Amino acid sequence: MINSLARLKFTAACPIETPPLPGKVILPLVCYGNEYSPVVKKGDEVSTGQEIAISDNPLMPPILSTISGKVAGFNKLIDPFYDVLLPTVTIESDGLDTWLEFEKADSGKANMKSLLEIIRKAGLLGMGGAGFPLYVKLVSAANAGISTLIINGVECEPYVTADYRLMLEHGKDIADGIKLLQQILKPENTVIAIDDGYIPAIRSLRQAIASSAPEGSIDVLPIKHAYPGGAEELLVKAICKHEIPPGKLPQDVGVSVHNVSSVKAVNDAVCLGLPFVERVVTVTGKVRQRKNLKVRLGTPVSELLDYCGGLEEGTGMIILGGPMMGKAALGTDVPVNAMLNCIIAVGDASGSMENPCIRCGRCIEVCPVGLSPVDLFNTSRAGNFEGCDKARIDVCFECGNCSYICPSSIELVQYIKVAKREIDLRKAASTSV
């Protein structure tokens, strides 16, 4: 864990702004490996929130248009997060933004089934990082039985302030969303975990909870600021004191973790009848004005950079996500997706040359999950992927602390990612034979 990292926030004072509607949106027609078939064709007029594509898998949420306008065409796009070609649909805006009417539910009376169906129909995805369909996550958690519901407001990645602004400005929506999740999951305890440096947000949420939720039903728990303190497994360990076995989910130990943005989206869908079409994104780094923006999903990153005054001289790379785990974008025509909480423009600082490892052990000190990155690096570089597997490389969630701290500029986490990918490929090959 690295304490100093969690404090690097440069846009905490920027209120959430709504930029003008995008000229077009690009929406991927795939979700967690499930193929989608379009229900519209090129040239069709669509409204905001209208179904564009549905999956054969009845558990999967539909893909909704995030603006109103005309279907311009179906293309393939390199997905910046998973490095594969994705089928996408492009919708050109008509500038009117006519919304499809959604049914609102009376949160007090609605039963669990109807709440879940609203969540599925509104197209909700987990917004914390995995982008897993919220309906599926909630159904399997409810079936597993949940004793603790954790709402994740830690936002430990440096630079990102999207969740912070959301908690500050929409405390009541989040509190109401939590009550809905409580209705679905029926947990014994509910905890909102927040970075202890987010003092105004802690105050805002405490006020919102005091005014709208029964006393003692939701705890606000400040978590000692450190990167990557907001990672699911670490939150579960910090709050519930038990460790999730590798390969298991929080629900296997009776815990369900949801990001604050997802919780607000649940409230919007159920209480306001709003489909899931937007999220808050922090735009920071070498842009002329750094901002927190509420943007439509599918908006090309270039339009957001443009709205922030364009790139400063000397920008060499755009990072999608935070500076520790985000990926370098192949271009600026990539769309915002449900998990994208941050866009960073960085300079063209040439990377440092890798020096010999001096065995200082700093990578072990900062590893939040008790691995020895230096040993994994040596084993991975030697091509001994079985050895990596035995050393439990699967526990690594690629936070990047080891590469960050390494005084010899060794790309430790990159060597680990290579080994993990190789192990996955070999396992897939051996099971398919």
Place this chain on the structure above:
Amino acid sequence: MYSPLPEKSRLSPAPHIRSGFSTNKMMLITLATLLLPAAAGVFNYGFRALAILGVCLASGLAADNICARLRGKSWRLEPSTLISSLLLALILPPALPLWMAGLGVFFAIAIVKEAFGGLGQNIFNPALGARAFLLASFALPMSQWIEPSGFSADAVTSATPLVSGFTSSLPASELLWGLFTGSVPGFIGSGALFIIIGGLVLLLTGVIDFKAPLGYMGAVVVTSLLFGENPLFHLLAGGVVFAAFYFVTDPVTTPLYWPGKVVFAIGAGILTILIRQLGNAPDGVAYAVLIMNAVTPLIDRYIKPRPMGVTRVNRNAV
């Protein structure tokens, strides 16, 4: 208004920010902290010390560059070589013939370090390995000590306090003060004060961690108490403080994980006093650390962090 990315935009793997604390920075800080004991050595032993320091640095650079050229690499000025050379020079007796000092450093760099694979690969601490080599080869000159007399020409040979111990003519308090300031006979960089100052700089700049020095000095104190000895004398005499801040904290030749580093340090501390009390060598620091260097791979094998969520039960289920 929108300025597109340049044609050749960069793609680099995460993370996209780095701590900026580099190996080079660590080396340069370490080198700088050694200047103080080096200066004290020159103040105490005059031209002899200056000559040994110069010969050691020159010999170290020569050895390093010969090895580099043999491997087809270009000429270089490695800070780690300068550190090893300076460290050895500082733990040599000031009256040692210059060619022996030069040979010792050459052995440190060419054999103990480069022959094992160079920076990061050596099993033994180069400076201590070379000191052991010199002790074995030139036992007499390696145990002849002179009174610190600055730049005056005449050198009076004398016994090191570790040999004479409390039988030395000085009262106990004066002896300890002498060891603290370097005014009694000892190696060039003796004078615990200057080494402690350097060590504090290393601690405050984050180059080293406090656990290993504390473990080492703690073990020295406890073990010497068990032998009924004055622990302060054992801390200040010989190379104990030097080892605490510069040898048991050497990242390359000590274990990776911090509990392992502490085990290493405690082991070295106990061995130091055992060798002093039961062995033949008057100091024992070099041998103690070298023995623990040899044990380091074993410590690394058994003292490891536990991956989160992995227990005895599910350890082998992948």
